[in-house]
Amino acid sequence: MVHGGGREGSSRTLDIAGAVDLRQLACPMTWVRTRLALDRIAPGEVLEVVLLAGEPLENVPRTAEQEGHRVALREARPEKGEGAWRVLLVKGTGTEGGVMLP
Secondary structure, three states: OEEOOHHHOOOOEEOEEEEEEOOOOOOOHHHHHHHHHHHOOOOOOEEEEEEEOOHHHHHHHHHHHHOOOEEEEEEEOHHHOOOEEEEEEEOOOOOOOOOOOO
């Protein structure tokens, strides 16, 4: 259970339904693995993504939003290594805009 915050400033509690650690991957595989993990959870559930600063941190949240998901939290996680970040994505229903790929 996590208290929302970060970019959207939400104070509600979020339950994590799934998690992926992408620190060892480079783009575009960071999004491919994120998308596969999102496919395993239900709309409205939360996916925890751990990735590195730079291109992965820019691309994964942006692509998720383009596909109709919501970024609930984005925070640095130095205890997971230099440049590590944690992003919480709330899975969309596929009707919020963007194109949900099969």
